[in-house]
Amino acid sequence: MTELDLSFATDLLLQLVGVLPVTLGMSFLAMALALVLAIFFAIVQIFRIPGLNGFTQLYISFFRGTPLLVQLFLFYYGLPQMFPSMTAISAFQATILGLGLHFAAYMAELIRGAILGVDRSQMEAALSVGMDRLTAMRRIILPQAARIAVPGLMNSFIDLLKSTSLAFTLGVAEIMAKTQLEAASSFRFLESYLVLALVYWVVIMIMTWGQKYTERRLEEAY
Amino acid sequence: MALLELRNLHKAFNGQTVLDGIDLQVQQGEIVVVLGPSGSGKSTMLRCINYLETPDKGTITISDQSVDAESAGKKEILALRRKTSFVFQNYALFKNKTALGNITEALTTVHGIPEQKARKKAMTILEDVGLADRHDAWPSALSGGQQQRVGIGRAMALDANLMLFDEPTSALDPEKVHEVLDLMKKLARQKRTMMVVTHEIPFAREVADRIIFIDGGKIVEMGTPEEILDNPQDPRTRDFLRQVL
Ligand SMILES: Nc1ncnc2c1ncn2[C@@H]1O[C@H](COP(=O)(O)OP(=O)(O)O)[C@@H](O)[C@H]1O
Ligand SMILES: [Mg+2]
Numbered sequence: 001m002t003e004l005d006l007s008f009a010t011d012l013l014l015q016l017v018g019v020l021p022v023t024l025g026m027s028f029l030a031m032a033l034a035l036v037l038a039i040f041f042a043i044v045q046i047f048r049i050p051g052l053n054g055f056t057q058l059y060i061s062f063f064r065g066t067p068l069l070v071q072l073f074l075f076y077y078g079l080p081q082m083f084p085s086m087t088a089i090s091a092f093q094a095t096i097l098g099l100g101l102h103f104a105a106y107m108a109e110l111i112r113g114a115i116l117g118v119d120r121s122q123m124e125a126a127l128s129v130g131m132d133r134l135t136a137m138r139r140i141i142l143p144q145a146a147r148i149a150v151p152g153l154m155n156s157f158i159d160l161l162k163s164t165s166l167a168f169t170l171g172v173a174e175i176m177a178k179t180q181l182e183a184a185s186s187f188r189f190l191e192s193y194l195v196l197a198l199v200y201w202v203v204i205m206i207m208t209w210g211q212k213y214t215e216r217r218l219e220e221a222y
Numbered sequence: 223m224a225l226l227e228l229r230n231l232h233k234a235f236n237g238q239t240v241l242d243g244i245d246l247q248v249q250q251g252e253i254v255v256v257l258g259p260s261g262s263g264k265s266t267m268l269r270c271i272n273y274l275e276t277p278d279k280g281t282i283t284i285s286d287q288s289v290d291a292e293s294a295g296k297k298e299i300l301a302l303r304r305k306t307s308f309v310f311q312n313y314a315l316f317k318n319k320t321a322l323g324n325i326t327e328a329l330t331t332v333h334g335i336p337e338q339k340a341r342k343k344a345m346t347i348l349e350d351v352g353l354a355d356r357h358d359a360w361p362s363a364l365s366g367g368q369q370q371r372v373g374i375g376r377a378m379a380l381d382a383n384l385m386l387f388d389e390p391t392s393a394l395d396p397e398k399v400h401e402v403l404d405l406m407k408k409l410a411r412q413k414r415t416m417m418v419v420t421h422e423i424p425f426a427r428e429v430a431d432r433i434i435f436i437d438g439g440k441i442v443e444m445g446t447p448e449e450i451l452d453n454p455q456d457p458r459t460r461d462f463l464r465q466v467l
Contacts, residue, residue, distance in 0.1 A: 130303060
């Protein structure tokens with residue numbers, strides 16, 4: 001057994017920290033996209049909005065029923081063949097789109113459950129003071145649903161962040177891709193992937209602290 | 223002209239008739255107490271008036287807004303609803319809002335009153351209901367009686383033509399009932415138009431201009447508190463009063 005090469009590891013760590021913004025950028029942008037879509041799909045399903053409801057169900061079924069990697073390839077390599085205008089899409093953008101659409105499907109279910117978990121009387125009270133349903137959703141129901149949904153959404157986000165590692169297959173220069181490159185040229189696979197794992201782990205631990213803090217804030221009212 | 227007029231109101235749940243042709247007029251400033259056994263349709267009637275339940279048939283008119291159940295549009299329903307305020311048995315305070323926020327919420331989002339002005343009005347109301355010092359308390363930190371007083375404050379703030387109360391004291395611990403009833407008596411003295419479903423007979427006697435007795439989704443009998451409480455004509459009314467008194 002050879003010894004761990006610490007200077008190689010430190011060196012790689014610094015490089016990865018430099019590339020981390022790519023991973024985080026993809027994560028946050030994809031999460032924002034997923035959240036917006038998920039809230040939209042959840043509301044479509046709850047109000048059974050004609051036309052959109054059927055589409056939403058098909059959407060969720062497709063994105064839950066096929067592997068993420070297949071979806072990413074479909075977006076990046078497949079769709080531009082059908083829509084030549086999409087050739088301009090970068091691997092970075094394709095990943096955000098793919099991750100966003102994929103996780104929206106899971107999060108829609110989560111948010112739907114959270115909205116349905118808000119006591120019925122809250123909607124009635126909102127209507128009774130003269131709000132329309134949309135205002136009631138925005139002001140009363142969604143904020144309460146958020147409290148129910150946050151733990152699940154944080155799990156989705158952690159999952160999403162880890163899934164950005166798949167972007168290396170599209171050629172995005174994120175931390176996974178960087179590590180692979182270094183590992184292949186140095187043959188120091190153990191150090192390389194240990195450092196990579198450590199970076200993911202620390203980032204997600206920080207997120208988890210953030211989650212605990214947010215949850216406590218949201219609990220204040222209850 | 224009556225402030226509220228119900229004509230031939232019908233409602234069934236899963237084929238079971240709950241309101242069976244309710245006709246009723248309530249005058250401006252009148253306080254109407256609704257009595258009746260459990261399951262007789264009192265809540266449903268009240269909830270149909272502001273369309274928390276959709277009636278199957280009949281018309282509801284509040285001052286100049288008329289809604290026919292068979293041709294009701296969204297806009298009409300919203301307009302009708304905004305002429306009423308509702309006090310719930312389980313308070314139903316907005317859990318994500320403080321006591322003050324519960325009152326300002328509709329003022330700002332529905333009536334477009336600026337935040338500062340809304341807060342000022344809400345503080346006046348919290349003083350009225352005796353909870354000014356708890357203005358920044360979350361509902362979960364308030365007792366049942368306090369929550370219901372905020373609930374009444376929230377309804378008061380709307381300055382609606384008609385206040386609807388659905389058993390506002392039924393969920394309260396016995397020792398908290400009087401603080402809510404006292405507040406309602408205060409509202410009665412201000413001559414607000416109120417419809418109150420309650421089992422508090424002494425309150426009904428003291429405050430009601432008229433008592434309605436409902437059974438099986440029909441108005442069985444109505445009259446002054448003396449007429450209904452002291453000299454009920456219908457055997458169903460007599461049975462009911464014997465049980466609650
Ligand atoms: N949302 C509902 N779905 C089905 N049945 C209902 C619903 N609301 C009320 N009911 C039924 O209608 C009847 C009248 O209820 P309600 O108006 O609440 O009576 P009350 O307030 O006089 O006790 C009861 O039999 C009740 O079970
Ligand atoms: Mg009832």
